[in-house]
Amino acid sequence: MGEKSVVAARLFGPLAGLMENRPARWTATAALLVLMAVAPMIFGSYATVILTNALLYVVLALGLNVVVGYAGLLDLGYAAFFAVGAYTIGVLTLDFGLNFWMSLPFAVLAAAIAGVIIGGPTLGLRSDYLAIVTLGFGEIVRFSARNLEITGKASGLSGIQQPSIFGYEIASSLDFYYTFCILAIIAVIVSFRLANSRLGRAWLYVRHDEDAAEAMGIDRVRVKLAAYVIGAIYGAIGGAFFAVNLGAISPESFSFTQSVLILMAVILGGMGKIPGVILGAFIVILGPELLRDLGPLRLLVFAVGLLLIMLFRPSGIWPGRSAAK
Amino acid sequence: MTFLDILTQQLVNGLVLGSFYALVALGYTMIFGVIKLLNFAHGDLYMVGGFVGFIGLSAISSVVGGDWPAVFIAMLFSMIAVGCLGVVIQRVAYQPMLAAPRLSILITALAVSLVLQNAVLGLTGGQYQPFRADLGFGGINIGSLFIQYNQMVLVGTAAVLMIGLELFVSRTQYGRAMRAVSIDKDMCQLMGINVPVVIAVTFFIGSALAAAAGTMAGAYYGSIWYFMGFLIGLKAFTAAVIGGIGSIPGAMLGGLILGLLEAFGTQIPGIGSEWKDVFSFGVLILVLVFKPTGLLGRPEQERM
Numbered sequence: 001m002g003e004k005s006v007v008a009a010r011l012f013g014p015l016a017g018l019m020e021n022r023p024a025r026w027t028a029t030a031a032l033l034v035l036m037a038v039a040p041m042i043f044g045s046y047a048t049v050i051l052t053n054a055l056l057y058v059v060l061a062l063g064l065n066v067v068v069g070y071a072g073l074l075d076l077g078y079a080a081f082f083a084v085g086a087y088t089i090g091v092l093t094l095d096f097g098l099n100f101w102m103s104l105p106f107a108v109l110a111a112a113i114a115g116v117i118i119g120g121p122t123l124g125l126r127s128d129y130l131a132i133v134t135l136g137f138g139e140i141v142r143f144s145a146r147n148l149e150i151t152g153k154a155s156g157l158s159g160i161q162q163p164s165i166f167g168y169e170i171a172s173s174l175d176f177y178y179t180f181c182i183l184a185i186i187a188v189i190v191s192f193r194l195a196n197s198r199l200g201r202a203w204l205y206v207r208h209d210e211d212a213a214e215a216m217g218i219d220r221v222r223v224k225l226a227a228y229v230i231g232a233i234y235g236a237i238g239g240a241f242f243a244v245n246l247g248a249i250s251p252e253s254f255s256f257t258q259s260v261l262i263l264m265a266v267i268l269g270g271m272g273k274i275p276g277v278i279l280g281a282f283i284v285i286l287g288p289e290l291l292r293d294l295g296p297l298r299l300l301v302f303a304v305g306l307l308l309i310m311l312f313r314p315s316g317i318w319p320g321r322s323a324a325k
Numbered sequence: 326m327t328f329l330d331i332l333t334q335q336l337v338n339g340l341v342l343g344s345f346y347a348l349v350a351l352g353y354t355m356i357f358g359v360i361k362l363l364n365f366a367h368g369d370l371y372m373v374g375g376f377v378g379f380i381g382l383s384a385i386s387s388v389v390g391g392d393w394p395a396v397f398i399a400m401l402f403s404m405i406a407v408g409c410l411g412v413v414i415q416r417v418a419y420q421p422m423l424a425a426p427r428l429s430i431l432i433t434a435l436a437v438s439l440v441l442q443n444a445v446l447g448l449t450g451g452q453y454q455p456f457r458a459d460l461g462f463g464g465i466n467i468g469s470l471f472i473q474y475n476q477m478v479l480v481g482t483a484a485v486l487m488i489g490l491e492l493f494v495s496r497t498q499y500g501r502a503m504r505a506v507s508i509d510k511d512m513c514q515l516m517g518i519n520v521p522v523v524i525a526v527t528f529f530i531g532s533a534l535a536a537a538a539g540t541m542a543g544a545y546y547g548s549i550w551y552f553m554g555f556l557i558g559l560k561a562f563t564a565a566v567i568g569g570i571g572s573i574p575g576a577m578l579g580g581l582i583l584g585l586l587e588a589f590g591t592q593i594p595g596i597g598s599e600w601k602d603v604f605s606f607g608v609l610i611l612v613l614v615f616k617p618t619g620l621l622g623r624p625e626q627e628r629m
Contacts, residue, residue: 074431121614127427128363129613132562136606139559143603256555260439267432297447303439310433311421 036181040174048177050289052245055180056238057281061265062187062274063234068263069272070200071227072207073123074131077138078262080118081232083145083254084111085239090157090249091150100163104240111236112229114141119228123221138259146251156250160243176245183241184278187234191274199226264306270316279317333470335588341476341545343584344483348538349561350568350576351490352531358507358571359527362419365434367535368558369441370407372551374536375543376445378403379456382544391459393478400482400540404533411532412525420521438558445551458544479541486537487577490530494573499526507571556602563609569622578620583608 040048064078085107092103118137122130145151152158162171170179194200202223205213214220243249265284270276284302291298309316349371356364381399382391389395418437422430464473494500502523506513514520542557543549564583568575583605590604612619 068428072428074428076435122610125613125617128431129566129617131431132363132559132566133610133613135559136563136609140603140606143600147599147603260435263432263435297443300440300443300447303436303443307418307433307436307440310429310436311418314425314429 033185040177045173049173050285052173052177052180054282054285055177055184056242056245057262057265057285058184058278059180059187059238060235060262061277061281061284062191063231063238064262065191065266065272065274065277066194066234067227067231068266069277070195070203070207071224072127072203073224073227074127074134075228075231075259076131076135076256076263077118077141077259078134078231078235079254079256079258080134080138080141081111081114081235082239082242082258082262083141083251084114084232085236086243086249086253087145087151087157087239088236089240089243090152090160093161094157094159095150100161100240100244101165104237107236107240108233111232111239115229115232116225119225123224123228135256135259138254138256142251142254142256145254151251154251156248156253157243158248160247160249162244162247170244176241179241180245183237188274188278194230195274199223203227264302268306268309268317273316276316283317327469330469331592332589335592336585337470337472337476339585339588340480340581341584342587343581344480345538345542345557345580346561346564346583347577347580348483348486348534349557350564350580351487351573352535353562353565354568354570354573354576355503355527355531357565358573359503359510359524360419360423362430362434363562364419364531365431365558366414366438366441367531368554368556368561369438370411370532370554371535371539371542371557371561372445372549372554373410373441374403374407374532374539375456375549375553376449376454376539377406377536378540379454379543379549381540382456382458386457386459391457393460396458396460396540396544397482400537403536403540407536407539408529408533411528415524415528438554442551442554449551451551453548453550455548456543456546458547460544475545479545482537482541486534490534491573493530499523503527559609560605563605563612566609566617566619567612569619572619572621575619575621 039051043051060078060082063081064075067073067075067078088107088110089100089103092098092106093100098106118134122133125133145156146154162169164170170176202213202218205216205218206220206223210220213223242253261284265280266277267280268283269278269280287302288298291301294301349367352367352370353364356362356367378396378399381402382395385395385398389398414437418433419430422433460475462473462475464471464476494503502513502518503526505516505518506520506523506527510520513523538557539549539554542553560583561580564579565576566579567582568577568579586608587601587605591598591601
């Protein structure tokens with residue numbers, strides 16, 4: 001292990017050093033923002049659609065990161081919250097005639113309630129049971145969407161209205177690209193603030209030593225529930241914008257594979273570390289695009305990559321200042 | 326059909342389904358017993374077992390036909406091959422992770438599951454593969470109840486395998502070692518038990534049982550595909566939890582109970598077959614929340 005980390009430090013050390021240097025960090029962030037702004041002009045319209053998807057994954061992965069990376073709870077059914085957000089928007093705009101912005105708070109609320117329903121009774125369980133329960137919950141949500149009349153059964157919902165803001169309709173793929181840019185930036189800022197908050201420190205404590213945390217007066221279940229609900233809200237917002245971006249949703253968008261892809265984004269880059277998670281989201285979306293020639297084997301390449309990372313670099317690609325123990 | 330006929334017919338269906346669940350659940354529970362790992366890849370070993378059994382059957386069917394004897398030979402071949410695969414997986418992926426945090430080893434198991442699924446996806450192109458066994462549909466009538474011979478052979482085979490396992494665990498030296506390791510691994514090491522070998526044997530048997538179920542399911546349902554292990558993996562886990570994870574009789578009991586619950590659950594008005602899976606996951610969540618030790622399990626403290 002020692003030798004490997006030395007190699008890693010040589011490879012990534014300069015980069016990590018750069019990130020720890022304050023002015024350099026600001027410069028890098030500014031450069032990244034400029035790149036985000038001009039990317040559609042440089043890479044063309046196809047790439048813009050792919051990048052929009054990558055930014056959606058940044059939001060989702062940062063949300064799951066709150067659950068897995070911050071609170072240390074393995075959630076294998078995260079797509080459920082994504083589905084709750086998307087379907088709430090779909091149902092409220094199509095069947096109840098609300099507009100997007102009026103439905104959005106309901107989507108957030110529905111996801112928070114879903115988070116409490118699934119988290120409340122199960123967060124006291126052992127970690128591997130929790131993983132399976134979340135998996136089962138994810139499947140229940142998908143099966144329900146596929147069987148219920150109101151969610152359009154297997155064919156899903158289509159014709160979801162695109163939102164407008166101050167009279168300007170968000171319609172083109174470029175509009176959505178910038179919308180997702182803004183969402184991703186907000187998600188990053190919120191994640192940074194959360195990590196450094198009182199709650200963030202409580203998560204860190206619970207993750208490292210649950211019993212000691214409890215002895216120090218941290219309410220373990222409440223802190224974990226908070227992680228669940230916050231993660232669910234990220235997922236619902238991602239899902240809401242996903243629904244209006246595509247205009248159509250179907251149960252298969254929220255399968256177990258979806259949950260796994262989001263989880264991969266969190267783990268590949270480095271659990272709990274925001275730059276790592278962002279990098280992971282981009283790898284998960286851009287990787288298959290770059291490996292398109294491999295056809296169905298590209299997912300195999302991904303799965304083997306995930307396995308190798310778990311075996312050799314369990315704390316992810318991006319080196320953190322304090323490797324997760 | 327009268328109400329009673331429907332019930333007895335569902336009893337037969339439930340027994341068949343329950344046999345599959347029980348065979349897969351046994352592997353979950355045994356592996357959990359010795360290394361406290363939820364092997365997410367276990368359902369995929371069932372799937373790989375189906376494919377290896379199919380390859381075996383195709384190889385011999387020109388000589389011995391496609392009836393049950395041929396399926397049994399294919400099943401044995403599949404059990405040995407997948408058993409070895411299970412041992413390799415344990416050595417390569419799980420052994421180095423045993424000291425790592427629980428989250429890491431769970432994710433590793435998930436990664437193994439994805440590797441197996443996508444490897445088979447890549448090899449088969451994701452198509453349903455017809456499983457050409459030539460079993461016929463004969464059966465006997467008991468009153469108005471019709472039981473296929475296939476169903477009887479299948480439940481019988483599962484029962485023989487389970488009785489064999491029970492004898493192995495309760496009567497042989499390795500079985501005793503296995504039970505000892507599941508109680509205290511470190512102590513066993515000190516007492517001169519070769520723990521790595523015991524773990525390897527456990528993985529071999531667990532994987533072989535899943536492969537047996539996979540081959541029989543392929544022959545019985547007539548087709549296999551790369552994703553067929555996912556749902557049964559979840560169901561079998563549910564069965565293991567209902568029975569009490571870590572308990573071998575519990576896994577058998579849990580498998581049968583879940584199979585029967587599903588068969589009868591689909592008869593409840595308003596549930597229907599499209600809600601079948603929701604029904605069993607609902608049961609899973611309820612059991613985990615209200616009785617996490619299951620029916621025959623012993624209470625256990627988690628050490629993170």
